[in-house]
Amino acid sequence: MNPIHSILLAEDSSSDVELTLAAFAEHKLANKIEVVDDGAEALDYLYCRGKFKQRTTSNPALILLDLKMPKVDGLEVLRQIKQDAKLKSIPVVMLTSSREEPDLQRSYQLGVNAYVVKPVEFQSFVDAVKQIGAFWVLYNEPPPGNA
Amino acid sequence: MPFRNIPIQRKLMVIILLTSVVVMMLMRGAFFTYEFLTFRKTTVRQLSTLGEVIAANSTAALAFDNQDDARETLAALGAERHIMVACLYDQQGKLFAKYPAGLSDAAFPAALENDGYRFERAYLAGFQPVVQKGRRLGTLYLQFDTNSVLHEWLWGSIEIAIAAMAVVILIAYALSRTLQKQISQPILALAETARAVSERRDYSVRATKLGHDELGLLTDAFNQLLAQIHAQKTALDEHAIVAITDPRGRITYVNDKFCAISKYSREELIGQDHRLINSGHHSKEFIRDLWTTIAQGRVWKGEICNRAKDGSHYWVDTTIVPFLKPDGKPYEYVAIRADITERKRAEEQIHLLNQELEQRVIQRTAQLEAANQELEAFTYSVSHDLRAPLRHIDGFSELLRKQVESVTDDKGRHYIKTISDSAKRLGRLIDELLLFSRMGRSALNQARVDMRTQIDEIIRELQPDTQGRQIQWQIGELPAVQADPVMLRQVWANLLGNAVKYTRHRTSARIEIAHRHDAADGNVFHVRDNGAGFDMQYTDKLFGVFQRLHSAKEFEGTGIGLANVRRIVQRHGGRTWAEGRVDEGASFYFSLPSAASSTRTTTTL
Numbered sequence: 236m237n238p239i240h241s242i243l244l245a246e247d248s249s250s251d252v253e254l255t256l257a258a259f260a261e262h263k264l265a266n267k268i269e270v271v272d273d274g275a276e277a278l279d280y281l282y283c284r285g286k287f288k289q290r291t292t293s294n295p296a297l298i299l300l301d302l303k304m305p306k307v308d309g310l311e312v313l314r315q316i317k318q319d320a321k322l323k324s325i326p327v328v329m330l331t332s333s334r335e336e337p338d339l340q341r342s343y344q345l346g347v348n349a350y351v352v353k354p355v356e357f358q359s360f361v362d363a364v365k366q367i368g369a370f371w372v373l374y375n376e377p378p379p380g381n382a
Numbered sequence: 383m384p385f386r387n388i389p390i391q392r393k394l395m396v397i398i399l400l401t402s403v404v405v406m407m408l409m410r411g412a413f414f415t416y417e418f419l420t421f422r423k424t425t426v427r428q429l430s431t432l433g434e435v436i437a438a439n440s441t442a443a444l445a446f447d448n449q450d451d452a453r454e455t456l457a458a459l460g461a462e463r464h465i466m467v468a469c470l471y472d473q474q475g476k477l478f479a480k481y482p483a484g485l486s487d488a489a490f491p492a493a494l495e496n497d498g499y500r501f502e503r504a505y506l507a508g509f510q511p512v513v514q515k516g517r518r519l520g521t522l523y524l525q526f527d528t529n530s531v532l533h534e535w536l537w538g539s540i541e542i543a544i545a546a547m548a549v550v551i552l553i554a555y556a557l558s559r560t561l562q563k564q565i566s567q568p569i570l571a572l573a574e575t576a577r578a579v580s581e582r583r584d585y586s587v588r589a590t591k592l593g594h595d596e597l598g599l600l601t602d603a604f605n606q607l608l609a610q611i612h613a614q615k616t617a618l619d620e621h622a623i624v625a626i627t628d629p630r631g632r633i634t635y636v637n638d639k640f641c642a643i644s645k646y647s648r649e650e651l652i653g654q655d656h657r658l659i660n661s662g663h664h665s666k667e668f669i670r671d672l673w674t675t676i677a678q679g680r681v682w683k684g685e686i687c688n689r690a691k692d693g694s695h696y697w698v699d700t701t702i703v704p705f706l707k708p709d710g711k712p713y714e715y716v717a718i719r720a721d722i723t724e725r726k727r728a729e730e731q732i733h734l735l736n737q738e739l740e741q742r743v744i745q746r747t748a749q750l751e752a753a754n755q756e757l758e759a760f761t762y763s764v765s766h767d768l769r770a771p772l773r774h775i776d777g778f779s780e781l782l783r784k785q786v787e788s789v790t791d792d793k794g795r796h797y798i799k800t801i802s803d804s805a806k807r808l809g810r811l812i813d814e815l816l817l818f819s820r821m822g823r824s825a826l827n828q829a830r831v832d833m834r835t836q837i838d839e840i841i842r843e844l845q846p847d848t849q850g851r852q853i854q855w856q857i858g859e860l861p862a863v864q865a866d867p868v869m870l871r872q873v874w875a876n877l878l879g880n881a882v883k884y885t886r887h888r889t890s891a892r893i894e895i896a897h898r899h900d901a902a903d904g905n906v907f908h909v910r911d912n913g914a915g916f917d918m919q920y921t922d923k924l925f926g927v928f929q930r931l932h933s934a935k936e937f938e939g940t941g942i943g944l945a946n947v948r949r950i951v952q953r954h955g956g957r958t959w960a961e962g963r964v965d966e967g968a969s970f971y972f973s974l975p976s977a978a979s980s981t982r983t984t985t986t987l
Contacts (some may be wrong), residue, residue: 248770254777303766332773333766336824355773355809357780357802 240296241267242372245277245312246330248305254357255299257329258364266296266372274300274307278315281322294297294325297371302331302338317346324378326371390569392564394611402554403547409542421535422528425506426499429526433460435508437522440470440512440685444478444519464527466505470512471521478520494521504529509889568597572604583626583635585612610952623719624697629677629712631656643721645691661695663687676704676715685722697726711861736743757819765816769809786929793838796882814942817872818927821950826866833874833907836867837895840875847882851891858896863905876943877909877970883937884913903957903973912967916960924960947972 242264246252252270259268271277281294299317300309309322316322326348331338334352342350351367354360371376385393436455443451450472459465459481467489468481475494475738479488491507499508509521555648575589585608618624619637626635636651644651644659651658660669664687675682682702687695697721704712723958779801786794837857841848863870878893885891894910916924916931923929925948928941946957949973962968 248774250774250778251770254774256779257781331766332769333762335762335765338819349415353769353773355769355776356806357773357777360773360777 240293240372241269242368243277243280243295244268244270245272245274245299245304245309246270246301247273248301251301251353254360255364256365258361259368261361262368264368264372266368269295273304273310274312277312278307281316296325296340296377297323297351297368298327299330299367300327302329302333302342310338310345313342313345313347326375326377328367328371330367389566391562391566394565395558398558398561399551399554402550406547406550410457410546414539414543417535417539421532422501422506422589425526425528425531426508427501427672429506429524430510432465433457433508433522433524436468436524437510437512440522441480441519444470444472444512445514447472449479453481455479457525459482464531465524466521466527467525469523471523473518475521491523496681497521499524501528506741518594547819558982564593565597568592568601572597572601577610585615601971618718622719623721625651625656625717625719627656627715627717629714631715634714640695640719641694643690644688645694651693657707657784659688659690661687665697672702676702677712679704679706679710679712685726686719690792692831696721696723698722754823758823761816761819764812768812772805772809772812776802779805811940811942814940814946818942818946818949819871821872821946822953826869826953828864829867830862831851831865831867831870832862834872834895836874837878840871840878843875844878849884852889853882853885853891853893856892856894856896860895860897861905861930865954865974866950869953873947873950873972876947877972880943880970881909881911881913883939884915884932885911886937888912899976900973904976906971906973908969908971910967910969913960915964915966915968918962919965921960921962925958944970 238239242259244252246255246257256268256270258331261335271280275288276285277298280290281298282286283290284299292310302309302313304312309331313327313329316325316327323346327346328349329338329347329353330351332353339350348371349367355365385396388396439455439458440452443449443455453867456468456470456479459468460971465481467485469490470478471494472478477490480487480490491871495509497509497511499788503794504527506526507530508524510524511518512520512522523631529715571592572589572747575587579585588605588608589601591598591605609632619639622637623639624635624637625633625640627633631649631655633654636648641651646658672682672684681704682700684700685697687697688702689695699722700717702715702717702721705714705716707713779798783795783802790798834857837860841855876897881893882891885893892912895907896910897905897907900906914937920931922929925944926941927945929941929945930941932939944958947970951958951974955975956973958970960968960970
């Protein structure tokens, strides 16, 4: 358990952001949730560049990626994270509306840690978010030396 | 020169002459023999007559023992120069008188022999009894020189024979000169005709018949042969393009059809190299193979493209037959061809059409692929973009519910719930549509499927709906089949789910699952229930997308389940059908061909 670390949520839909935050709020997760609007911003955040140049906080404990995002999509962000020696140990969960085989395949090829299709039913969504947060942030032990 | 090789004219002459000479000789021989025998007989008769006369004249001399008289009598023999010796013997057989008188006794037979005349080596001799009034007085011996007589006669005969022979040979020669023409002329005429026919290949000429003899028959037979060959050649010319070349490929004969198709005149073709009509269409190897084949004395068959005088090309189905000399080398090639230009043109057309068709298929496939990709994109956006707002509607109506819970009344809560329910329903609908689309698009992954295991699993999964209900499951023997397990599972899930759903109002539900083997359909499975059933007049609608026979209030549903069943079964090469009666239950059938066969892999939404 590492309450200091934040959770990075990359999601272009403000409604989805709102619902995801509401779901997290329901579970009273202590971690700070950093929200970015698209893949480019997500990468900026992770590499401390652009508007996140001043970021001093440690890397997030978990990254939630939407698949379809403007500029740089989720798959590309995933690819860059998993190719980066410093970032690849951060668990990445694809949180997406679609369950399309090619996306699934591609994600796992790139080394995604989990792939979750957001259920239409809000209650199910809340449950899903709760379980993701609980598993990756509370129960899962990150690799040693992960600052 | 052996006899069989000399000309018939000479042969005939030799035969006639030889025959004449032989006949002549034979006749001469026979005649000679006859004459010889006659001559001997005559000589004997003459001698015996002479003997009788001398004997008669000698009776007195012997009777009176007068040797001088006897000698005189014998001396009369001097008139006959061929009498060599003669003598008389007395009764005791003692030499009595001699002729010629001066000859010693040793020149006469010492003892008497039997009466009568006998031919000795060079003479005719005999003893003649001398008888008077029945009393034998003695014996007369006469010796006649036949040799010199014979010699004279023989020479005479031979001279005549030679003269006759010369005359015969002369006459025979003269006759044979004229007669042999009767035979050799028609034969020569026949030979001349045959030569003309083979040289000009003109089978319409006929040999002239000169008589009704054997040669006449031969001429008739020859003409008949020509007529037959002519008939066959006419038939061949009517059908085929014929050309003959020498071993070097120079044209020696062409028929009218050859001239017609090549557009060259006969004069332009004869003597020309056959390559005159070479189109250049064929490879060197092709031409080389042709020449190698026929030069080795083998028949060549094939299709050749030739060029006519005006430069146009024509196709011929060709057979080239080499005709060989005794040493096995060809002396000419006969090429028989049939015009197949039209056929070739048609084939070319078919080829072009095929290419066009292939092109079109490629285009259409590309279009289909493009359409498919669009469909993919559509599906993707449906699944992503359409689901997202739905999720938002449900999410925010839930948040709204919590937000206004304390201030709203039942009506407000009902509205919010309706919004939420509608969103959920639409979500399910979209999910099923996407599944339906996926079932049409994804590849069939066939494997051995144990039906019973799948069904048991599905029944277990249906437990939330079957809890507290009395359902009697009757599951018959089910074979294992070759099918896509994931898809087949959808089929059973839909059919069993429907059966459970539509028997909801039965206090005691009965669901039967069974299999039978059918010659036409292969494996036929069915699910029968005693539920709500349906009106058979709507049976066609059952398997259509969004087609429902019940209201959502009666039985919830999206109207995609059975459409999905049909699509999956069809993709496995089977078919689906149903039977039912309102309130009496329904039976849903599907078949899977015994030999697993996959049909198309792409269908549209």
